Amino acid sequence: MTRVFNFSAGPAALPEPVLRQAASEMLDWHGSGMGVMEMSHRGKEFISIATEAEALLRELLAVPSNYKVLFMQGGAIAENALVPMNLLRGKASADYIDTGEWSKKSIQEARKYCSVNVAASAKASGYTSIPPRSEWQLDPNAAYVHICSNETIGGVEYFFTPDVGDVPLVADMSSNILSRPLDVSRYGLIYAGAQKNIGPSGLTLVIVREDLLGQPHPLLPTAFDYKTVADNESMYNTPPTYAIYIAGLVFQWIKAQGGLAAMEQHNRHKAALLYNYLAQSSLYSCPVAPDCRSLMNVPFRLKDSALDDAFLKGAQQRGLVQLKGHRSVGGMRASIYNAMPLEGVQALVDYLREFEARHG
Numbered sequence: 001m002t003r004v005f006n007f008s009a010g011p012a013a014l015p016e017p018v019l020r021q022a023a024s025e026m027l028d029w030h031g032s033g034m035g036v037m038e039m040s041h042r043g044k045e046f047i048s049i050a051t052e053a054e055a056l057l058r059e060l061l062a063v064p065s066n067y068k069v070l071f072m073q074g075g076a077i078a079e080n081a082l083v084p085m086n087l088l089r090g091k092a093s094a095d096y097i098d099t100g101e102w103s104k105k106s107i108q109e110a111r112k113y114c115s116v117n118v119a120a121s122a123k124a125s126g127y128t129s130i131p132p133r134s135e136w137q138l139d140p141n142a143a144y145v146h147i148c149s150n151e152t153i154g155g156v157e158y159f160f161t162p163d164v165g166d167v168p169l170v171a172d173m174s175s176n177i178l179s180r181p182l183d184v185s186r187y188g189l190i191y192a193g194a195q196k197n198i199g200p201s202g203l204t205l206v207i208v209r210e211d212l213l214g215q216p217h218p219l220l221p222t223a224f225d226y227k228t229v230a231d232n233e234s235m236y237n238t239p240p241t242y243a244i245y246i247a248g249l250v251f252q253w254i255k256a257q258g259g260l261a262a263m264e265q266h267n268r269h270k271a272a273l274l275y276n277y278l279a280q281s282s283l284y285s286c287p288v289a290p291d292c293r294s295l296m297n298v299p300f301r302l303k304d305s306a307l308d309d310a311f312l313k314g315a316q317q318r319g320l321v322q323l324k325g326h327r328s329v330g331g332m333r334a335s336i337y338n339a340m341p342l343e344g345v346q347a348l349v350d351y352l353r354e355f356e357a358r359h360g
């Protein structure tokens with residue numbers, strides 16, 4: 001068996017020890033005589049798996065006790081509708097910060113439910129920066145302020161938590177949650193699809209402050225009412241059981257690595273290796289402003305896009321896969337989430353150097 005270094009933006013690589021443990025427990029979880037996929041979500045075995053996953057997540061992120069952790073489905077894209085449907089609470093508008101493809105999607109969907117005030121936009125920079133907080137035109141009557149903490153496609157990441165006063169801050173953290181420590185108490189709601197840094201697709205994580213619950217849009221499906229989900233411990237309907245189990249193994253793995261402070265150190269080290277190589281190169285360039293370069297998704301371009309195919313082919317031959325940039329922006333993108341080992345980034349940098357020596 002040969003495993004590649006997988007730079008996919010999502011679904012993305014999982015830690016190898018997690019996959020090995022899941023494989024060893026596939027037919028018989030802890031002497032139950034059943035695999036996790038076959039268990040009733042209401043049985044004591046699965047309840048213990050879900051309870052432990054939530055407890056570990058709370059421990060890793062130091063989630064305050066007045067926040068609910070919800071295991072949902074529908075991905076971050078469904079949350080684009082579920083956030084306004086749950087959090088407008090009778091208000092007419094919400095503030096959104098436009099930093100790229102994912103915030104644009106969130107804005108477009110929210111417009112079905114309320115008036116959207118785009119309080120700041122990075123459009124003028126070609127979405128290569130984060131507008132400084134001092135330039136945001138916030139509305140004090142907004143139901144919430146929405147940001148995307150890491151634009152997976154553009155590769156721009158927030159390295160500050162914006163102060164938005166008493167208005168709840170909502171963040172799509174799909175592609176950078178668990179990559180470094182986070183002060184949950186600064187947010188009203190955090191959501192993330194699992195398939196980048198948490199586990200398999202099909203699971204969506206929501207962390208929400210309790211006092212924001214209980215005033216849903218009248219047409220909100222019951223299964224997507226955060227209060228209903230919270231009151232039923234994420235078991236109002238059948239949750240994505242296997243994805244929750246794998247997420248729990250990933251949380252254990254993160255804890256064993258030393259928790260989020262250690263993840264940050266590891267991630268900063270990996271990202272610096274790659275960005276520093278790109279910075280001194282005359283063949284490759286990175287479009288993103290240095291102060292908001294994502295630690296998770298590193299977009300870069302070759303000076304001559306006619307070399308793209310040869311670059312990707314050579315990468316594939318060396319077991320470096322999924323480096324093609326998103327179709328909307330072109331170029332290359334290396335996603336280096338928690339599970340990407342340093343050796344993977346080192347192998348990529350070695351290849352960048354080798355390719356540059358031949359084509360630079």
Ligand SMILES: *Cc1c(COP(=O)(O)O)cnc(C)c1O
Pocket residue numbers: 010074075076077078102148150151152172173174175193194196
């Ligand atoms: C991947 C991603 C999404 C889309 O998530 P789905 O699970 O496909 O709904 C949304 N926002 C961000 C920031 C993402 O990285």
